[in-house]
Amino acid sequence: MLNIKPLGDRVLIEPMSDEDKAKQSKGGILIPDTADKEKPMEGKVIAVGDGKILENGKLQPLSVKVGDKVLFSKYGPTEIKVDDKEYLIAKEEDILGIIL
Amino acid sequence: MLNIKPLGDRVLIEPMSDEDKAKQSKGGILIPDTADKEKPMEGKVIAVGDGKILENGKLQPLSVKVGDKVLFSKYGPTEIKVDDKEYLIAKEEDILGIIL
Amino acid sequence: MLNIKPLGDRVLIEPMSDEDKAKQSKGGILIPDTADKEKPMEGKVIAVGDGKILENGKLQPLSVKVGDKVLFSKYGPTEIKVDDKEYLIAKEEDILGIIL
Amino acid sequence: MLNIKPLGDRVLIEPMSDEDKAKQSKGGILIPDTADKEKPMEGKVIAVGDGKILENGKLQPLSVKVGDKVLFSKYGPTEIKVDDKEYLIAKEEDILGIIL
Amino acid sequence: MLNIKPLGDRVLIEPMSDEDKAKQSKGGILIPDTADKEKPMEGKVIAVGDGKILENGKLQPLSVKVGDKVLFSKYGPTEIKVDDKEYLIAKEEDILGIIL
Amino acid sequence: MLNIKPLGDRVLIEPMSDEDKAKQSKGGILIPDTADKEKPMEGKVIAVGDGKILENGKLQPLSVKVGDKVLFSKYGPTEIKVDDKEYLIAKEEDILGIIL
Amino acid sequence: MLNIKPLGDRVLIEPMSDEDKAKQSKGGILIPDTADKEKPMEGKVIAVGDGKILENGKLQPLSVKVGDKVLFSKYGPTEIKVDDKEYLIAKEEDILGIIL
Numbered sequence: 250m251l252n253i254k255p256l257g258d259r260v261l262i263e264p265m266s267d268e269d270k271a272k273q274s275k276g277g278i279l280i281p282d283t284a285d286k287e288k289p290m291e292g293k294v295i296a297v298g299d300g301k302i303l304e305n306g307k308l309q310p311l312s313v314k315v316g317d318k319v320l321f322s323k324y325g326p327t328e329i330k331v332d333d334k335e336y337l338i339a340k341e342e343d344i345l346g347i348i349l
Numbered sequence: 350m351l352n353i354k355p356l357g358d359r360v361l362i363e364p365m366s367d368e369d370k371a372k373q374s375k376g377g378i379l380i381p382d383t384a385d386k387e388k389p390m391e392g393k394v395i396a397v398g399d400g401k402i403l404e405n406g407k408l409q410p411l412s413v414k415v416g417d418k419v420l421f422s423k424y425g426p427t428e429i430k431v432d433d434k435e436y437l438i439a440k441e442e443d444i445l446g447i448i449l
Numbered sequence: 450m451l452n453i454k455p456l457g458d459r460v461l462i463e464p465m466s467d468e469d470k471a472k473q474s475k476g477g478i479l480i481p482d483t484a485d486k487e488k489p490m491e492g493k494v495i496a497v498g499d500g501k502i503l504e505n506g507k508l509q510p511l512s513v514k515v516g517d518k519v520l521f522s523k524y525g526p527t528e529i530k531v532d533d534k535e536y537l538i539a540k541e542e543d544i545l546g547i548i549l
Numbered sequence: 550m551l552n553i554k555p556l557g558d559r560v561l562i563e564p565m566s567d568e569d570k571a572k573q574s575k576g577g578i579l580i581p582d583t584a585d586k587e588k589p590m591e592g593k594v595i596a597v598g599d600g601k602i603l604e605n606g607k608l609q610p611l612s613v614k615v616g617d618k619v620l621f622s623k624y625g626p627t628e629i630k631v632d633d634k635e636y637l638i639a640k641e642e643d644i645l646g647i648i649l
Numbered sequence: 650m651l652n653i654k655p656l657g658d659r660v661l662i663e664p665m666s667d668e669d670k671a672k673q674s675k676g677g678i679l680i681p682d683t684a685d686k687e688k689p690m691e692g693k694v695i696a697v698g699d700g701k702i703l704e705n706g707k708l709q710p711l712s713v714k715v716g717d718k719v720l721f722s723k724y725g726p727t728e729i730k731v732d733d734k735e736y737l738i739a740k741e742e743d744i745l746g747i748i749l
Numbered sequence: 750m751l752n753i754k755p756l757g758d759r760v761l762i763e764p765m766s767d768e769d770k771a772k773q774s775k776g777g778i779l780i781p782d783t784a785d786k787e788k789p790m791e792g793k794v795i796a797v798g799d800g801k802i803l804e805n806g807k808l809q810p811l812s813v814k815v816g817d818k819v820l821f822s823k824y825g826p827t828e829i830k831v832d833d834k835e836y837l838i839a840k841e842e843d844i845l846g847i848i849l
Numbered sequence: 850m851l852n853i854k855p856l857g858d859r860v861l862i863e864p865m866s867d868e869d870k871a872k873q874s875k876g877g878i879l880i881p882d883t884a885d886k887e888k889p890m891e892g893k894v895i896a897v898g899d900g901k902i903l904e905n906g907k908l909q910p911l912s913v914k915v916g917d918k919v920l921f922s923k924y925g926p927t928e929i930k931v932d933d934k935e936y937l938i939a940k941e942e943d944i945l946g947i948i949l
Contacts, residue, residue: 489627489629489638503604503605503606504604505604505605505606507606509602509606512556512557512599513556519556520553520629520638522627541556542557544556545555545556545559545627545638546553546554546555546556546559546561546596546598546638547553547554547556548552548553549552549553549554
């Protein structure tokens with residue numbers, strides 16, 4: 250398990266490998282290779298922050314949870330590398346949807 | 350059915366094919382081909398997020414629902430591909446109107 | 450009648466034709482042809498959205514209504530074409546005034 | 550009288566002609582001709598909108614009224630022409646002050 | 650006396666002449682002549698607006714008053730000329746401090 | 750100990766040296782060397798501000814505390830040097846996560 | 850003593866001379882000479898404004914006080930010169946921390 254606790258409305262994502270995608274032969278989501286479009290990526294949420302503090306001081310918990318498979322914007326998140334494996338730290342607003 | 354749950358104030362849209370448009374011979378909406386204008390597109394809402402969290406922490410549900418035919422801004426939404434078919438994930442603010 | 454329901458604080462506008470303007474010989478409004486100025490246009494409101502959702506979650510209805518003749522900013526609205534006739538979808542903030 | 554009702558926090562202004570200014574020989578306000586400065590203009594308010602809707606949904610009436618002579622920013626307002634005479638539609642925030 | 654009532658959170662300022670500054674030989678404030686810095690100016694407040702309307706609809710009166718000598722940002726205010734004398738209309742946020 | 754109290758929602762960070770990172774042979778976090786990506790850095794929080802003042806006037810304390818090892822954005826924080834050693838002052842929003 | 854009262858959330862700062870810094874041989878803060886980084890400066894607060902007016906109309910007093918030694922952003926504040934000595938007027942948000 251990864252030893253990082255994302256801060257606030259951030260989540261830690263393990264991006265989905267091509268192998269994982271290959272297993273999803275039928276019904277899988279493929280992101281088109283259009284250069285002029287912001288391409289979303291797929292991954293699994295492995296840690297979530299406590300939520301966003303609203304202007305009234307209340308904490309708004311995140312709506313994604315650990316284990317969710319998500320589609321997320323490619324350009325918002327920040328890459329980190331732990332033991333030669335890549336992970337991403339994303340704000341919840343960079344997550345487009347949950348893959349059910 | 351598509352296995353994606355849009356997050357927050359986002360909706361999943363199936364863009365309308367040219368065939369679908371051809372069937373709408375009379376009374377159909379055509380988007381002009383002006384290059385200097387942001388052209389809207391037509392599609393059908395196939396999934397909606399839970400809504401937008403306002404600054405007071407309350408959840409504001411979306412005003413479009415599954416099955417609505419919508420006109421939406423071309424440039425805001427993000428394209429995804431599932432089983433070789435294109436879909437779009439759009440924020441509700443990118444939807445201009447509902448086709449009744 | 451047009452089968453589009455504008456979303457939120459948007460309105461559907463039928464732009465005024467030159468013929469319509471010619472009939473308004475006296476007392477009509479003419480927009481000057483200055484290139485460096487954002488030129489307003491005239492039109493008739495033919496459908497309105499339910500209003501704008503404020504940050505407190507309340508719905509603020511629009512102040513223009515169906516049938517109003519309006520002056521509106523040329524660059525904000527989006528053009529659509531139905532049965533070869535042009536219409537515009539505008540946000541209420543793009544409407545400068547009502548012609549009484 | 551002009552048949553336009555400005556929307557929201559907008560006002561309709563009749564710009565002051567050079568003749569009007571010539572009559573104001575002593576005590577008149579003259580705007581310097583500096584190219585690098587946003588030059589204000591003078592005019593008379595001939596119609597006002599109902600006011601601005603605040604985020605709490607309340608209507609905030611305008612503080613200028615019909616008949617006020619005002620100094621206003623040259624670049625914010627939009628020009629319109631009625632019966633060959635020029636008028637301007639300005640947001641109240643483009644008005645710098647009232648000439649008493 | 651000048652016949653202008655500034656609107657909202659604006660103030661009318663009479664800029665301080667070089668003569669006035671010369672009289673302030675000891676203890677006077679001099680603004681350095683650095684081209685790459687926004688230089689503040691000195692002046693006397695000769696009229697103030699009623700204040701700023703906050704998002705809750707309440708009027709927030711200004712904290713400067715008629716007669717105050719102020720330091721203000723050179724680039725924010727708008728110049729006007731009355732009887733060949735220059736004045737400035739500034740937003741209160743362009744005022745850096747009061748000279749006691 | 751360092752004699753600086755960060756203001757508001759800022760924290761003082763001692764960046765992690767390469768030696769420190771070398772000791773973390775297994776399970777350590779490595780930031781990839783991609784030039785087109787904003788690279789996060791690691792460090793230890795050595796002082797925190799009192800928190801952020803929200804628009805309602807309440808003080809929101811920080812969620813990181815002295816001693817936390819953090820991942821933070823490289824470009825937001827400001828560098829300072831004390832006794833030839835580098836430190837950073839960062840806003841809490843520049844901190845991506847806590848290393849557990 | 851300097852005869853300037855900063856307005857709102859501004860403070861008046863006397864920048865620290867090189868002599869002052871030389872006396873602080875051990876434990877002093879040195880700002881690195883990196884051209885691509887916004888360099889903070891050191892100074893002493895000699896006057897403070899009454900505070901910031903929040904959107905709810907309440908006055909939020911400043912958290913720095915007269916006599917505080919502070920680190921502040923080089924580019925935000927405005928320089929003024931009084932009796933050939935340089936001072937700065939800064940917004941509290943430009944102050945990074947207090948030197949204890």
